[in-house]
Amino acid sequence: xxxxxxxxxxxxxxxxxxxxxxxxxxxxxxxxxxxxxxxxxxxxxxxxxxxxxxxxxxxxxxxxxxxxxxxxxxxxxxxxxxxxxxxxxxxxxxxxxxxxxxxxxxxxxxxxxxxxxxxxxxxxxxxxxxxxxxxxxxxxxxxxxxxxxxxxxxxxxxxxxxxxxxxxxxxxxxxxxxxxxxxxxxxxxxxxxxxxxxxxxxxxxxxxxxxxxxxxxxxxxxxxxxxxxxxxxxxxxxxxxxxxxxx
Amino acid sequence: xxxxxxxxxxxxxxxxxxxxxxxxxxxxxxxxxxxxxxxxxxxxxxxxxxxxxxxxxxxxxxxxxxxxxxxxxxxxxxxxxxxxxxxxxxxxxxxxxxxxxxxxxxxxxxxxxxxxxxxxxxxxxxxxxxxxxxxxxxxxxxxxxxxxxxxxxxxxxxxxxxxxxxxxxxxxxxxxxxxxxxxxxxxxxxxx
Numbered sequence: 001x002x003x004x005x006x007x008x009x010x011x012x013x014x015x016x017x018x019x020x021x022x023x024x025x026x027x028x029x030x031x032x033x034x035x036x037x038x039x040x041x042x043x044x045x046x047x048x049x050x051x052x053x054x055x056x057x058x059x060x061x062x063x064x065x066x067x068x069x070x071x072x073x074x075x076x077x078x079x080x081x082x083x084x085x086x087x088x089x090x091x092x093x094x095x096x097x098x099x100x101x102x103x104x105x106x107x108x109x110x111x112x113x114x115x116x117x118x119x120x121x122x123x124x125x126x127x128x129x130x131x132x133x134x135x136x137x138x139x140x141x142x143x144x145x146x147x148x149x150x151x152x153x154x155x156x157x158x159x160x161x162x163x164x165x166x167x168x169x170x171x172x173x174x175x176x177x178x179x180x181x182x183x184x185x186x187x188x189x190x191x192x193x194x195x196x197x198x199x200x201x202x203x204x205x206x207x208x209x210x211x212x213x214x215x216x217x218x219x220x221x222x223x224x225x226x227x228x229x230x231x232x233x234x235x236x237x238x239x240x241x242x243x244x245x246x247x
Numbered sequence: 248x249x250x251x252x253x254x255x256x257x258x259x260x261x262x263x264x265x266x267x268x269x270x271x272x273x274x275x276x277x278x279x280x281x282x283x284x285x286x287x288x289x290x291x292x293x294x295x296x297x298x299x300x301x302x303x304x305x306x307x308x309x310x311x312x313x314x315x316x317x318x319x320x321x322x323x324x325x326x327x328x329x330x331x332x333x334x335x336x337x338x339x340x341x342x343x344x345x346x347x348x349x350x351x352x353x354x355x356x357x358x359x360x361x362x363x364x365x366x367x368x369x370x371x372x373x374x375x376x377x378x379x380x381x382x383x384x385x386x387x388x389x390x391x392x393x394x395x396x397x398x399x400x401x402x403x404x405x406x407x408x409x410x411x412x413x414x415x416x417x418x419x420x421x422x423x424x425x426x427x428x429x430x431x432x433x434x435x436x437x438x439x
Contacts, residue, residue: 016417016420016421016424020420021416021417021420024416024419024420024423025401025416025419025420027423028391028394028395028401028419028423029400031395032394032395032396032397032398032399033398042427042430042431043376043379043423043426043427043430045372046372046373046375046376046379046426046430047376047391047395049368049369049372049373049376050285050372050373050376050377050395050396051373051395051396052369052373053369053370053372053373053374054280054281054284054285054373054396055277055281056294056366056369056370057294058277058280059280059298059301059302061269061272061273061276061277061305062272062276062302062305062306063269064265064268064269064272064309
């Protein structure tokens with residue numbers, strides 16, 4: 001039996017010498033990388049032809065029900081799926097922490113939140129920014145504009161740490177849109193800057209050091225503006241989806 | 248040549264990140280196709296059965312991903328276990344149905360070959376090698392398949408099959424020696 005059991009050369013057996021071992025190993029590496037074996041080695045040529053034939057008309061990989069239609073995009077225009085899971089984990093912790101209930105992605109057995117925060121700090125910043133933006137939007141809808149502004153400042157701090165320019169630009173756009181909306185709610189600010197001029201300025205580039213992410217024309221952070229007292233019937237909020245919890 | 252799979256990518260795919268899963272499949276699928284084609288060969292003149300099995304393997308990998316734990320065993324071994332299972336199932340089904348054509352005589356119609364004759368020659372030589380491989384015992388044959396068709400290094404084959412790299416090298420050399428002997432006997436025969 002020339003095939004052998006893989007147990008290694010036994011003394012007295014058809015032992016294979018070291019030179020042959022090395023040469024055969026090199027030959028197999030060569031053929032596997034699509035190159036032909038040395039001329040004169042019939043089996044090497046056969047293996048090479050066999051290898052080539054295995055790649056004839058290769059089928060495409062199966063799709064993974066991609067939402068956006070193509071399998072892998074460098075910068076998805078929506079919150080990254082990992083962010084959704086992290087947001088769910090954060091929400092779950094907040095709800096169940098007091099009950100001491102073991103939640104799937106938290107605790108010693110769970111892996112998602114603590115590892116994600118440590119190993120994927122960028123994702124944690126993106127999540128925190130999105131979370132703050134969502135909270136700001138909710139506060140703005142409820143008329144709590146002071147809180148909304150604080151949340152936006154929070155979001156800006158996190159967004160300033162996001163290194164991916166596409167993701168950061170998206171976050172800045174959401175922050176700026178919300179700030180303009182809030183500015184529109186306060187018709188008499190100290191600078192009297194109308195929302196229109198703020199809308200004309202582009203979002204600040206990612207990675208800038210200004211912690212507040214201020215849009216020129218709006219009052220500085222911390223300024224107290226007179227709050228509108230009447231309810232807000234038709235709030236022109238941008239129609240951006242809230243990062244929802246996965247089903 | 249090695250088949251390296253990014254562990255971070257695997258981790259993201261395990262956590263149901265769709266983009267990571269798609270990227271992982273795109274990396275793994277070609278090797279799975281070559282493995283299935285190498286093990287099953289051209290049934291009824293083509294690779295469509297082998298390619299279908301490869302598709303099943305990839306879907307099986309995605310379904311099994313949540314249960315994967317990186318405990319020192321390489322991801323390739325995880326994929327291999329699923330692939331070997333599905334190939335064995337397909338072989339049993341083919342034998343049961345009696346639809347296996349052991350060695351077809353007509354060369355395949357090439358679609359995108361550099362030249363029809365070159366494709367036919369390559370295919371024919373490949374078929375000869377496949378027949379020779381069929382005369383090896385299971386483990387040496389599997390080693391050649393994993394080394395040449397899938398493209399794993401001797402170390403990686405050892406990790407997948409639970410052997411030392413040294414044992415793999417001895418076994419592969421023995422397999423090659425046997426193939427050379429068999430090739431000397433059969434090379435001049437007309438393909439049947």
